[in-house]
Amino acid sequence: MERYWQIEKINLKYHIPLHVLVSVLLLLISPFLIGVANLGAQDTAKALEMYVALIGIVLLPPVFLPEQNRDIRDLIYTKYLNGPVIYLVRILGNILLMAVLLGLYIGMLAYNGCEFPAGKYFCGALTEMLFLGGLGVFFYGLCDNLVIGYMAPIVYYIAAIGGGEKYMKMFYPFSMVRGSYGEKVWLAFGAVVLVSGGVWLRCRRKRRKFK
Amino acid sequence: MLGQLFVRECRQTARSLIFWLIVLILIFDFTTQLGEMEIGEEPQPGQESYGYRQSKDPDIIMRSTLGQLTEEYVRENYTTYPIGFYKSVTLNEKDDARIGEILEETAGIAGRESAKQIIEEWYAARNEPGLAGELLKIEPADGLTYEQFTDLMDEADKILGGGSNYGKEYREKNAQVPKTYEEAVKEYDALLEKDRLTGGYARLFCDYMVIFLGILPVFLAVTRGLRDRRSMMQELIYTRKCSSLTVIVSRYLAMIVMLTLPVLILSLNPLLKCMSYAGKAGIAADMLAFVKYTFGWLLPTIMVVSALGMLLTELTDTAAAVLVQGAWWFIAVFSGADSLRGGMYGWSLTPRHNTELNWQGFHDGFAQLAANRLLYTAAALLLVVLTVFIYSQKRKGRLHIRGKILADRKNKS
Numbered sequence: 001m002e003r004y005w006q007i008e009k010i011n012l013k014y015h016i017p018l019h020v021l022v023s024v025l026l027l028l029i030s031p032f033l034i035g036v037a038n039l040g041a042q043d044t045a046k047a048l049e050m051y052v053a054l055i056g057i058v059l060l061p062p063v064f065l066p067e068q069n070r071d072i073r074d075l076i077y078t079k080y081l082n083g084p085v086i087y088l089v090r091i092l093g094n095i096l097l098m099a100v101l102l103g104l105y106i107g108m109l110a111y112n113g114c115e116f117p118a119g120k121y122f123c124g125a126l127t128e129m130l131f132l133g134g135l136g137v138f139f140y141g142l143c144d145n146l147v148i149g150y151m152a153p154i155v156y157y158i159a160a161i162g163g164g165e166k167y168m169k170m171f172y173p174f175s176m177v178r179g180s181y182g183e184k185v186w187l188a189f190g191a192v193v194l195v196s197g198g199v200w201l202r203c204r205r206k207r208r209k210f211k
Numbered sequence: 212m213l214g215q216l217f218v219r220e221c222r223q224t225a226r227s228l229i230f231w232l233i234v235l236i237l238i239f240d241f242t243t244q245l246g247e248m249e250i251g252e253e254p255q256p257g258q259e260s261y262g263y264r265q266s267k268d269p270d271i272i273m274r275s276t277l278g279q280l281t282e283e284y285v286r287e288n289y290t291t292y293p294i295g296f297y298k299s300v301t302l303n304e305k306d307d308a309r310i311g312e313i314l315e316e317t318a319g320i321a322g323r324e325s326a327k328q329i330i331e332e333w334y335a336a337r338n339e340p341g342l343a344g345e346l347l348k349i350e351p352a353d354g355l356t357y358e359q360f361t362d363l364m365d366e367a368d369k370i371l372g373g374g375s376n377y378g379k380e381y382r383e384k385n386a387q388v389p390k391t392y393e394e395a396v397k398e399y400d401a402l403l404e405k406d407r408l409t410g411g412y413a414r415l416f417c418d419y420m421v422i423f424l425g426i427l428p429v430f431l432a433v434t435r436g437l438r439d440r441r442s443m444m445q446e447l448i449y450t451r452k453c454s455s456l457t458v459i460v461s462r463y464l465a466m467i468v469m470l471t472l473p474v475l476i477l478s479l480n481p482l483l484k485c486m487s488y489a490g491k492a493g494i495a496a497d498m499l500a501f502v503k504y505t506f507g508w509l510l511p512t513i514m515v516v517s518a519l520g521m522l523l524t525e526l527t528d529t530a531a532a533v534l535v536q537g538a539w540w541f542i543a544v545f546s547g548a549d550s551l552r553g554g555m556y557g558w559s560l561t562p563r564h565n566t567e568l569n570w571q572g573f574h575d576g577f578a579q580l581a582a583n584r585l586l587y588t589a590a591a592l593l594l595v596v597l598t599v600f601i602y603s604q605k606r607k608g609r610l611h612i613r614g615k616i617l618a619d620r621k622n623k624s
Contacts, residue, residue: 034299039299147530151229158426162240162243167243
């Protein structure tokens, strides 16, 4: 347990602070951009799904970034601890950070008089964050390129805004706005597959390299 | 030297995965939005509706605005665009009561119950033939002057935090009146005669493409910027004889050309549809319209997004440009959501004109659009100059934010 905590401590100290700062800034400027007080359930869902969920793209895809440099990656892979373990610890840590930020934001919405089912919305928004971030992790792992890791969820988000419901069906990310939660189950399943797939792809590259 | 480097950069771009992903996304955007595009037919007499237009008549402005206020007052929810971004506002008791008073002073409607009754009657009446799609209009109270009306609406706008349907900017937008057959024919004639058919469809093409082109170039720019560092060739390239200006400009030109090419190729599809229709209908279509609009409308966006991506990547050696451009795109696209019909281009990175019609709106807003596009072109060139400066400083060993010396210091501390 101690060694996992060490990995997370290093992650929190060196790798993720800038991304957390960007996410916090995104949330702090939200009252200037969208309504955050006295909202009904539909408008609250809109704020969470179309705005707050974007921090998933900021926080999750960079989990492979510290080993972007091939020399560092080679060095890390010679260590006793498995690569996937390091990535999973970082991913879980970042998911926890996302959940905390989302929880605080939902608390702020409730404090400001918004009326909505907090538990359901928390789970729904977190699922969307995980799916957006998972897309990033998967494509980063697949292409070994952070830019593609950002590009995939951003394009998915833009496509969803531009009438994507017709094409995305059960993977449509803004379903809570119309009171539907079935899509969130699919998104949660998709997020697990994408994150696991991304880590597997990343580590598969390693094994091939050291054959 | 510039020519040689330019060709080499184009070849490298053509071999990069990210470029082909961008091309695929553009094809997806085109096919989902314009793949089934059909040339609009001439309006016929006796049609159920010919669409809507904005009116500048104070009486219509008052009636339409009061209609909106009544609807939103009943809904207890107001739509505003404080900085051009959609915001839903629900008022507290005190402000809600004041809006009720304003509605009573301007429209003579006392209380929410009376307003609700009017809305219910209106929705019942809308089911009757001839009224479908028409917006609610409320007669102003007796003796209300236009000046009093504007003062009270300004107050309502202030209570709602600005950017509401009652502010000066949006009041005229409320005054939507149905187009007559004659007006619809006039607008269609403008498409055939002034726009020569292809002009209108080229604007529609640009409207759809500019959404994705407001962000996609940054991915190519960042990837190109980080490529030297990833392959550990940065220092080697720094030592080459070639000037910083030549290196950066050749990269930039290659990016612009490689991003514009797929757009031009995609535009061939709607162009051919337009030419085929024009041939049958005997219209002298403008064959170069899509090229002109691509260069005039889309190129400045491609230029500035690529230049910003290059500058931030060169400065930080990270993918931070993606996040910055993402934020800019988000604000630009959402702030343009209320000006889809064109004519109000403002300073948006992604000017919208989501119809092949409204030549008059385009004509009236042309000076604004031209200023917008020139500004972004100038900004792009300035960003390229700044990138050249940063690159030359790095070659001299300065501005290495993520350099080894800094990393070494961190380890010692």
